[in-house]
Amino acid sequence: AQKVTQAQTEISVVEKEDVTLDCVYETRDTTYYLFWYKQPPSGELVFLIRRNSFDEQNEISGRYSWNFQKSTSSFNFTITASQVVDSAVYFCALQDSNYQLIWGAGTKLIIKP
Amino acid sequence: SAVISQKPSRDICQRGTSLTIQCQVDSQVTMMFWYRQQPGQSLTLIATANQGSEATYESGFVIDKFPISRPNLTFSTLTVSNMSPEDSSIYLCSVEGVRQDGQETQYFGPGTRLLVL
Numbered sequence: 001a002q003k004v005t006q007a008q009t010e011i012s013v014v015e016k017e018d019v020t021l022d023c024v025y026e027t028r029d030t031t032y033y034l035f036w037y038k039q040p041p042s043g044e045l046v047f048l049i050r051r052n053s054f055d056e057q058n059e060i061s062g063r064y065s066w067n068f069q070k071s072t073s074s075f076n077f078t079i080t081a082s083q084v085v086d087s088a089v090y091f092c093a094l095q096d097s098n099y100q101l102i103w104g105a106g107t108k109l110i111i112k113p
Numbered sequence: 114s115a116v117i118s119q120k121p122s123r124d125i126c127q128r129g130t131s132l133t134i135q136c137q138v139d140s141q142v143t144m145m146f147w148y149r150q151q152p153g154q155s156l157t158l159i160a161t162a163n164q165g166s167e168a169t170y171e172s173g174f175v176i177d178k179f180p181i182s183r184p185n186l187t188f189s190t191l192t193v194s195n196m197s198p199e200d201s202s203i204y205l206c207s208v209e210g211v212r213q214d215g216q217e218t219q220y221f222g223p224g225t226r227l228l229v230l
Contacts, residue, residue, distance in 0.1 A: 035219070043203065045221040047212075091155060099144055099209055101219060103155040 002027050004094050006104035013082055014112050021077045021107045023092030029053075033095040034075045036066065039106070040088040050095075051075060079109075087111045115140050115210035117222035125228045126196055133192045134225045136206035141186035143209075146219070147179070150203040159204075162189050196229045203227070 003026040013019045025034065036048040049059060051068050059066045063080045079086055092104040116139040126132050136145065147159040159179055160168040168181040182190045193200050203224040210220045 033217075043226070044223055045205070047218045047220070050216055050218050093156075095219070098161070099219075100146070100158055100161065101156070101207075103157075105155045 002094055002096055002102045004092055004102055004104035006092055006107050008107045009105070010108040010110065012110040012112065015084055016081050018078060018080050019082050019109065021090050021109065023075045023077065023104060025073050025075065025092070025094045027094060027096070029097055031097065034068065035093040035095065035101065036077050037091045037093065038088045039091065048077075082111045084111045084113055114212055115142065115208050115220040117206060117208065117220055119206060119222040119225050121225060122223065123226035125230060128197050128229055130196055131192055131194045132196065132227060133190050134204050136189045136191070136222055138187045138208055140210070143186070145183065145189045146207045147181065147189070147191045148205045148207065150205065150224070152201070156205065159191070193227065198229045201227055201229045
């Protein structure tokens with residue numbers, strides 16, 4: 001079975017703190033892709049990253065970084081020096097061989113000024 | 114890249130009626146996907162729509178309730194039939210595409226917010 005678990009329902013931190021959003025996945029596929037999307041209060045889905053299952057290199061993009069560990073089936077997302085504008089629901093998703101996305105439940109991130 | 118538009122952006126409907134949602138893409142794509150996002154929930158795939166063939170529905174979704182059309186490579190419609198309040202959701206269409214930085218991704222439309230009274 002394919003499954004994505006985001007155990008953190010809601011996280012609240014004060015601005016400028018670092019925060020890590022966890023994502024654990026299950027799949028029997030050897031080739032798959034992992035995504036992170038941001039959904040701000042306005043509702044649109046903003047693509048953040050897509051990671052190939054064969055590429056375990058960590059990714060850094062500005063204040064965002066991703067830690068992909070196949071050994072623990074995790075694809076965690078860290079925001080450094082968080083800002084109020086980072087407040088949103090963040091979704092982790094697994095793409096299977098049919099290009100379908102299996103979504104985690106989402107983590108609501110609240111950044112307090 | 115792909116730019117996706119959806120119509121209507123939102124609607125309030127009476128139970129028992131039907132609503133057809135349109136999804137237009139600015140480039141030709143093979144696969145289009147329809148998702149539902151119920152209030153406060155994650156996204157759930159309704160069906161995959163390929164041009165020239167019947168849509169493939171996920172478990173829990175049936176063609177009689179959610180008929181889909183895919184007349185060409187840039188357009189699709191999803192109809193929510195015989196609506197009930199439980200159908201109140203955001204409905205999103207998406208397509209596979211390649212970003213300008215070369216990353217493949219799934220692009221999403223802005224969504225259609227449906228409230229059924």
